Amino acid sequence: MSFIYQNLRSGIVAASSDDQFAQAVLKGLTREPKRLPSWLIFDDRGSELFTEITQLAGYHPAQCEFEIFQNHKQVVTDLLAKSPFRVIELGAGDGGKTQVLLDHFIQSQLTFDYVPIDISEGAIKGLVAMLESRYAPSTMSVTGIGADYFDGLRAIKETSNLRNIVLFLGSTIGNMELSQAEEFLGKVRESLNPGDYVMIGFDLMKHPKTLYAAYNDSTGVFERFNLHLLDVLNRKLGANFAKKYFVQQGHYNPTTHAVESHIYSTQKQEVYFEALGKAFSFGAWESMQTEHSYKYTQLEIEELAEKSGCRIVKHLFDPQRYFVDSVWEVKK
Numbered sequence: 001m002s003f004i005y006q007n008l009r010s011g012i013v014a015a016s017s018d019d020q021f022a023q024a025v026l027k028g029l030t031r032e033p034k035r036l037p038s039w040l041i042f043d044d045r046g047s048e049l050f051t052e053i054t055q056l057a058g059y060h061p062a063q064c065e066f067e068i069f070q071n072h073k074q075v076v077t078d079l080l081a082k083s084p085f086r087v088i089e090l091g092a093g094d095g096g097k098t099q100v101l102l103d104h105f106i107q108s109q110l111t112f113d114y115v116p117i118d119i120s121e122g123a124i125k126g127l128v129a130m131l132e133s134r135y136a137p138s139t140m141s142v143t144g145i146g147a148d149y150f151d152g153l154r155a156i157k158e159t160s161n162l163r164n165i166v167l168f169l170g171s172t173i174g175n176m177e178l179s180q181a182e183e184f185l186g187k188v189r190e191s192l193n194p195g196d197y198v199m200i201g202f203d204l205m206k207h208p209k210t211l212y213a214a215y216n217d218s219t220g221v222f223e224r225f226n227l228h229l230l231d232v233l234n235r236k237l238g239a240n241f242a243k244k245y246f247v248q249q250g251h252y253n254p255t256t257h258a259v260e261s262h263i264y265s266t267q268k269q270e271v272y273f274e275a276l277g278k279a280f281s282f283g284a285w286e287s288m289q290t291e292h293s294y295k296y297t298q299l300e301i302e303e304l305a306e307k308s309g310c311r312i313v314k315h316l317f318d319p320q321r322y323f324v325d326s327v328w329e330v331k332k
């Protein structure tokens with residue numbers, strides 16, 4: 001059993017992902033109103049700040065998913081127990097909640113491979129090191145991959161005949177609009193075989209006051225996380241954002257069915273981006289959206305499974321039904 005880290009983010013791949021980053025920023029800052037996609041924030045420090053969010057008592061998506069794994073780990077184990085299998089986790093981050101499942105698989109003496117994939121190299125390196133110190137030797141082999149989801153999936157497609165289960169947790173799917181989620185899952189489906197499983201964590205629609213409280217903590221972790229995006233832009237694109245002139249707040253938007261995070265410029269200012277050779281103006285109290293967290297209904301999840309060529313095996317809910325981990329099987 002081995003514990004390996006692979007970095008796929010070098011050479012041409014790194015250059016193309018840097019270009020993709022710059023293009024996403026250019027497009028987002030040219031829009032009216034300004035809006036940047038959530039994935040831009042996840043450098044190593046961004047991942048650490050996200051881990052702090054998952055530890056907030058009021059951040060129900062993480063607390064509920066942890067509870068779901070505690071309560072339903074036997075269901076997932078029974079599903080996979082027939083033969084050796086491979087767990088592929090997209091956007092694993094610190095893998096904190098996943099360990100509840102890994103731990104239970106090991107205790108049940110199941111033999112399996114675990115392949116966490118994340119764009120944040122620091123998160124994956126840290127995860128592999130932690131799993132090795134905690135579990136080696138065991139019935140689990142770990143190959144951590146520092147890469148974009150699909151570069152990672154392409155790299156491992158032909159490397160195993162085992163039945164796969166793909167995990168996409170933490171309501172990361174909510175960072176996409178519905179149409180983007182359909183396209184994303186269609187691509188995931190292409191890299192799987194009939195009979196493979198997918199387990200996705202969806203945050204469910206609930207009272208807007210509960211949503212507001214979850215994304216506006218009194219300790220300011222959400223604000224630090226979102227404002228960290230300005231550090232990322234300064235570092236990666238040579239921008240000159242001064243963080244002290246920006247503040248952040250989360251809102252539930254009933255039109256988009258998403259909690260949106262907005263960064264507000266507290267004064268009129270210009271920000272220059274060396275790598276883009278361009279300056280962008282911000283009016284006083286102009287907002288720039290930095291996060292989009294879509295809240296699903298059960299019906300939308302079921303339609304999404306159908307459109308993705310999957311059948312629903314089981315919905316695993318927390319007791320309050322705030323969150324669901326939906327387990328799907330790829331249709332024959």
Ligand SMILES: C[S@@+](CC[C@H](N)C(=O)[O-])C[C@H]1O[C@@H](n2cnc3c(N)ncnc32)[C@H](O)[C@@H]1O
Binds near residue numbers: 171
């Ligand atoms: C919302 S966090 C969820 C982390 C973890 N799964 C959890 O449930 O706590 C999203 C994770 O996806 C990763 N990520 C975002 N975009 C990615 C991409 N295109 N390819 C690979 N990983 C990505 C981020 O680095 C981050 O760790």
